[in-house]
Amino acid sequence: MSSQRGNVARTRPQRHQNAGAFRNDKYGASAQCKKINAKLHDGVCQHCKDVLEWRVKFSKYKPLTKPKKCVKCLQKTVKDSYHIVCRPCASKLDVCAKCGKGEEIVIPIDKGSEQTENAADENDQRQRSRKHQLEEGADEPDFDIFLDDVEDDDDDPDVFKEKFKNMKIERSLKS
Numbered sequence: 001m002s003s004q005r006g007n008v009a010r011t012r013p014q015r016h017q018n019a020g021a022f023r024n025d026k027y028g029a030s031a032q033c034k035k036i037n038a039k040l041h042d043g044v045c046q047h048c049k050d051v052l053e054w055r056v057k058f059s060k061y062k063p064l065t066k067p068k069k070c071v072k073c074l075q076k077t078v079k080d081s082y083h084i085v086c087r088p089c090a091s092k093l094d095v096c097a098k099c100g101k102g103e104e105i106v107i108p109i110d111k112g113s114e115q116t117e118n119a120a121d122e123n124d125q126r127q128r129s130r131k132h133q134l135e136e137g138a139d140e141p142d143f144d145i146f147l148d149d150v151e152d153d154d155d156d157p158d159v160f161k162e163k164f165k166n167m168k169i170e171r172s173l174k175s
């Protein structure tokens with residue numbers, strides 16, 4: 001049988017092939033989906049950029065609901081999903097914002113906008129006009145939009161283990 005397990009020597013092509021490539025907006029993109037599709041993955045290395053683009057493409061990219069702790073400055077300044085280093089630190093230390101390694105950055109962080117919304121630089125920002133701040137804020141991710149808690153990765157094995165354990169307990173209670 002050609003479909004036999006381990007039989008890699010089959011000659012006919014696969015019977016059913018996708019007519020087109022996978023599209024995450026096939027059934028109409030939501031506002032959130034459009035925003036994610038348009039996102040620029042700057043400050044990360046080629047590998048991490050590929051991973052992020054893959055996540056976006058297959059609707060596996062989950063926006064952050066609240067800023068996460070930066071592994072360098074230990075402040076809650078990380079505003080991009082899956083990043084471990086905040087933008088100011090990544091640009092200062094010249095490391096990838098996602099893996100934290102000194103890899104070559106594909107799209108360097110725009111130094112002009114990196115300090116936007118940074119509480120530590122509030123004194124500097126006071127000198128800028130309010131209109132200017134609002135304009136800059138336009139390309140920052142808006143955390144208030146995403147209200148559901150989507151921060152947890154659903155492919156986390158621990159979560160599954162925990163769910164399974166609860167299921168078992170439920171079953172033993174019933175019997």
Ligand SMILES: [Zn+2]
Binds near residue numbers: 075085
């Ligand atoms: Zn930092």
Ligand SMILES: [Zn+2]
Binds near residue numbers: 046048049098101
């Ligand atoms: Zn990286």
